[in-house]
Amino acid sequence: MxxxxxxxxxxxxxxxxxxxxxxxxxxxxxxxxxxxxxxxTAFDILPSLVALILSIGIFRASGALDLLTAAAAPLARLLLIPGEVVPLALLRPISGSGALVIFQDLLTRFGPDSMIGRIASVMEGSTETTFYTIAVYYGAASIRRTRHTLPAALFADLTGFLMSALTVRWLFYS
Structure with a gap:
């Protein structure tokens, strides 16, 4: 074969x-x-990508991700999302590579067959790097006003995060 x-x-x-x-x-x-x-096209989207990469670096280095994770933890518990995957849910729309690092860490710490590993796997596969995608495609098309794209895409990501946790719980732990 x-x-x-x-x-x-x-x-x-x-x-x-x-x-x-x-x-x-x-x-x-x-x-x-x-x-x-x-x-x-690469030259057209380069400024958007540089700004996005710089923003991600500042976001992670400043400790803002840790603060947001702590702030979102009570809501996540209410929505049946384990607190360990909250950093993944927060970083996934911003940075695919950053989310992949967190995802790999979750699999190493908890294992791929654990509830956290399964939820993280489904989240990683069912959500998008929204800000990166908007920066690349809108930058390539020279679109400056995203209008309803960002709220709709972030709502889709939120739905993906919630349904990841609920589906894994329903399929494996009910």
């Missing part, structure tokens, strides 16, 4: 080249044009 998988990407590349050749398209020129547009 792995031999077939080894040929998947080269086969797709060959089919693209073949289709371009059959249609009389200069595939290499199209590739260069796409690469040129990609570099332009």
């Amino acid at each position: 792995s031999a077939l998988g080894d040929w998947a990407i080269p086969s797709v590349i060959f089919l693209i080249l073949l289709a371009g050749w059959l249609r009389g398209i200069n595939v290499f020129d199209c590739f260069l044009e796409g690469a040129r547009e990609g570099i332009g």
